[in-house]
Amino acid sequence: xxxxxxxxxxxxxxxxxxxxxxxxxxxxxxxxxxxxxxxxxxxxxxxxxxxxxxxxxxxxxxxxxxxxxxxxxxxxxxxxxxxxxxxxxxxxxxxxxxxxxxxxxxxxxxxxxxxxxxxxxxxxxxxxxxxxxxxxxxxxxxxxxxxxxxxxxxxxxxxxxxxxxxxxxxxxxxxxxxxxxxxxxxxxxxxxxxxxxxxxxxxxxxxxxxxxxxxxxxxxxxxxxxxxxxxxxxxxxxxxxxxxxxxxxxxxxxxxxxxxxxxxxxxxxxxxxxxxxxxxxxxxxxxxxxxxxxxxxxxxxxxxxxxxxxxxxxxxxxxxxxxxxxxxxxxxxxxxxxxxxxxxxxxxxxxxxxxxxxxxxxxxxxxxxxxxxxxxxxxxxxxxxxxxxxxxxxxxxxxxxxxxxxxxxxxxxxxxxxxxxxxxxxxxxxxxxxxxxxxxxxxxxxxxxxxxxxxxxxxxxxxxxxxxxxxxxxxxxxxxxxxxxxxxxxxxxxxxxxxxxxxxxxxxxxxxxxxxxxxxxxxxxxxxxxxxxxxxxxxxxxxxxxxxxxxxxxxxxxx
Amino acid sequence: xxxxxxxxxxxxxxxxxxxxxxxxxxxxxxxxxxxxxxxxxxxxxxxxxxxxxxxxxxxxxxxxxxxxxxxxxxxxxxxxxxxxxxxxxxxxxxxxxxxxxxxxxxxxxxxxxxxxxxxxxxxxxxxxxxxxxxxxxxxxxxxxxxxxxxxxxxxxxxxxxxxxxxxxxxxxxxxxxxxxxxxxxxxxxxxxxxxxxxxxxxxxxxxxxxxxxxxxxxxxxxxxxxxxxxxxxxxxxxxxxxxxxxxxxxxxxxxxxxxxxxxxxxxxxxxxxxxxxxxxxxxxxxxxxxxxxxxxxxxxxxxxxxxxxxxxxxxxxxxxxxxxxxxxxxxxxxxxxxxxxxxxxxxxxxxxxxxxxxxxxxxxxxx
Numbered sequence: 001x002x003x004x005x006x007x008x009x010x011x012x013x014x015x016x017x018x019x020x021x022x023x024x025x026x027x028x029x030x031x032x033x034x035x036x037x038x039x040x041x042x043x044x045x046x047x048x049x050x051x052x053x054x055x056x057x058x059x060x061x062x063x064x065x066x067x068x069x070x071x072x073x074x075x076x077x078x079x080x081x082x083x084x085x086x087x088x089x090x091x092x093x094x095x096x097x098x099x100x101x102x103x104x105x106x107x108x109x110x111x112x113x114x115x116x117x118x119x120x121x122x123x124x125x126x127x128x129x130x131x132x133x134x135x136x137x138x139x140x141x142x143x144x145x146x147x148x149x150x151x152x153x154x155x156x157x158x159x160x161x162x163x164x165x166x167x168x169x170x171x172x173x174x175x176x177x178x179x180x181x182x183x184x185x186x187x188x189x190x191x192x193x194x195x196x197x198x199x200x201x202x203x204x205x206x207x208x209x210x211x212x213x214x215x216x217x218x219x220x221x222x223x224x225x226x227x228x229x230x231x232x233x234x235x236x237x238x239x240x241x242x243x244x245x246x247x248x249x250x251x252x253x254x255x256x257x258x259x260x261x262x263x264x265x266x267x268x269x270x271x272x273x274x275x276x277x278x279x280x281x282x283x284x285x286x287x288x289x290x291x292x293x294x295x296x297x298x299x300x301x302x303x304x305x306x307x308x309x310x311x312x313x314x315x316x317x318x319x320x321x322x323x324x325x326x327x328x329x330x331x332x333x334x335x336x337x338x339x340x341x342x343x344x345x346x347x348x349x350x351x352x353x354x355x356x357x358x359x360x361x362x363x364x365x366x367x368x369x370x371x372x373x374x375x376x377x378x379x380x381x382x383x384x385x386x387x388x389x390x391x392x393x394x395x396x397x398x399x400x401x402x403x404x405x406x407x408x409x410x411x412x413x414x415x416x417x418x419x420x421x422x423x424x425x426x427x428x429x430x431x432x433x434x435x436x437x438x439x440x441x442x443x444x445x446x447x448x449x450x451x452x453x454x455x456x457x458x459x460x461x462x463x464x465x466x467x468x469x470x471x472x473x474x475x476x477x478x479x480x481x482x483x484x485x486x487x488x489x490x491x492x493x494x495x496x497x498x499x500x501x502x503x504x505x506x507x508x509x510x511x512x513x514x515x516x517x518x519x520x521x522x523x524x525x526x527x528x529x530x531x532x533x534x535x536x537x538x539x540x541x542x543x544x545x546x547x548x549x550x551x552x553x554x555x556x557x558x559x
Numbered sequence: 560x561x562x563x564x565x566x567x568x569x570x571x572x573x574x575x576x577x578x579x580x581x582x583x584x585x586x587x588x589x590x591x592x593x594x595x596x597x598x599x600x601x602x603x604x605x606x607x608x609x610x611x612x613x614x615x616x617x618x619x620x621x622x623x624x625x626x627x628x629x630x631x632x633x634x635x636x637x638x639x640x641x642x643x644x645x646x647x648x649x650x651x652x653x654x655x656x657x658x659x660x661x662x663x664x665x666x667x668x669x670x671x672x673x674x675x676x677x678x679x680x681x682x683x684x685x686x687x688x689x690x691x692x693x694x695x696x697x698x699x700x701x702x703x704x705x706x707x708x709x710x711x712x713x714x715x716x717x718x719x720x721x722x723x724x725x726x727x728x729x730x731x732x733x734x735x736x737x738x739x740x741x742x743x744x745x746x747x748x749x750x751x752x753x754x755x756x757x758x759x760x761x762x763x764x765x766x767x768x769x770x771x772x773x774x775x776x777x778x779x780x781x782x783x784x785x786x787x788x789x790x791x792x793x794x795x796x797x798x799x800x801x802x803x804x805x806x807x808x809x810x811x812x813x814x815x816x817x818x819x820x821x822x823x824x825x826x827x828x829x830x831x832x833x834x835x836x837x838x839x840x841x842x843x844x845x846x847x848x849x850x851x852x853x854x855x856x857x858x859x860x861x862x863x864x865x866x867x868x869x870x871x872x873x874x875x876x877x878x879x880x881x882x883x884x885x886x887x888x889x890x891x892x893x894x895x896x897x898x899x900x901x902x903x904x905x906x907x908x909x910x911x912x913x914x915x916x917x918x919x920x921x922x923x924x925x926x
Binding site for chain 1: 730742743744745746747748749752755758759762763790792822823824827828830831836837838839841842852881887890898901
């Protein structure tokens, strides 16, 4: 059934300490979960194999390759395109093994991503996480395809084994805080960031569930602590949301769920912790604490007044009602406590980011989340994105290379300079790549600028400086593959959009820290950055419109 | 200026050195100024904890003078040697001392970021004393028990006047407070990019004992013919190495070893022979030799004589045409280092240039 290695045992023990549960019952639960998984037909979801780092590829050990193919994704005649939803056993090795493998596995290079994978019978066995098309354009999982075996391929299901291995389990982020403390702002932003770096994430806003349940919002009275009716409904909504969380994380391939609600009492948080433990989720709390009345007032004005709850109210009424709503929560608010909650993993954000208390960061993803949350700010500013001016290679219809600007391109640079001046921006930072065409464009602005190598255009490898027609002629297979999955397609000896996103993450992080910035970059790069700001999916990203000689001005507003 | 704060045996010097090593590796010129060192240079030899008693005015004079001397050297480092970051490693346990430093920094236009290490776990402190202090020059002629007893009294001297950074009074300062070797952090007013990176780094390091194994892939086909770069597979000898590596690693009996490779065939083939789960990182790919990929050194010298000469001049900063430099590699590898700091036992199967970069980080080698 479930074989636990030493490491898993230790981790389980640690988690038992964490949650104050005895080891035996936890082991029993994990076996239960495994059995449950085995039952669901075609369900090959396993959490053991999620990446340490977004962008890395995990290859499980040989002995556990499971040959379970999704026939619907086969393309007859194209040997490379059969994904195998492979799963390894739980064995987190542990070079404690005795016998070495008899024959090293054959390697084959996946033609789309150019990733070397072990293969069987000349066909690559793809890791489940590389299964294409698991998600549709809205980060929602596609409906499971029909998994009846195609007549031409033998499908052998070796075993569907997955272990609740805590090092790779899904994460439940739980917001905590009074109303108007920025919880939803943080939830949405964090979700957008995680999805962009490749971690499937979704937010669950309990207020939304409440609005669906209680069609019309009357007044703050609904939130009074002595309103039994209201409390019942609110508890039901939280449960419904948690149910959807469970579904997302266990059946729909989600990796992180953000549970956005006030969660201001220890009791409510205990319920959530129990829920997470039962399902093998790690919990990370994000509490926002703020006592500055100006900030709260600003929040209410920017965000709450436009809420569906207050569509038929005038501003003063709405503000007054909302203030009373906050009061309803204040009396029972139990902030995360340094002593009482010392075993929980959390970050407490105080006064809109002036101060942070970080407790027990457990793993990589929590560490990344903390880093991100500590770098974002809400100071109003604008980000300007544009490409370099027209280049010589552009004019010849060739991709890549490192050519200079054409006269038209130079003209754009001049116009850009004029435009920037009219914007009257104080303290504008200007960033370029290390390619001639962006630098020449920046030069025309006559201001200091910073060159970032990571802003360089996507490396088209063997296709550099070729025209699309030439590529089609000399590399027809590549040309076709690119069309199939433009996001994941990697040029031979080059990069993919997916690689670009990994490369650009430090740029995004620094953009979050900065205020007014102009980024002069390239088409593929600009698409990646734009996709982050506009919350576009991997499928949409490679097709975003970023024409030459166009500047996009991005100004964050309240959601 | 990064200013350490904390009682003795709280890991300040450990953090100072590690942080300095990291910052230098990512290209930020950094230097540690350890005031204890100045004290050892000023006083002929260490007698006992009595030197540190708060009522020992003679000693107080010397200690203050040492701090001032160190600050002067800090100034020199910034202005003459063009350093970017200084780590001022001392206890700095009183608000008065910290005021002096803040005043000095303000005068000279330096930003200040405090790093306070707070620990009340007696086991950790005892371990620190054992591992680090007993071998200090201060205790060279003492037996263990004497040394420990003396050091504990030394800590007591500081405790009397220790005022940690205060949530209220120091709310305008920029700092990070590290509690109990990293289980909790308090971060206040991070001002800029480098402080944000420092905080991220400090929050990812740990002191759990572990080992990191670094190796290259087995000999590859291109290695055999003296060509650089490319993506060839293992030669017969290379395959042999892979097997031997497997045997060796099994012999090490490591629990929960993580294995990382690049995206290149030769490292993956090497890992395959181990028969365990491994992770492929594109960031671990060998340095991109651009137009020189797949060439022999002779061919490079013949076809690109200027490039060949330039590379010899400054091998660290030299970038292959349409390729990368060692300096680029370091930037590319920073997330790998960060994750290595988070992890415990790891085997990294990579390439020559990549391995050099990683090794330079761990062994504190210069560019």
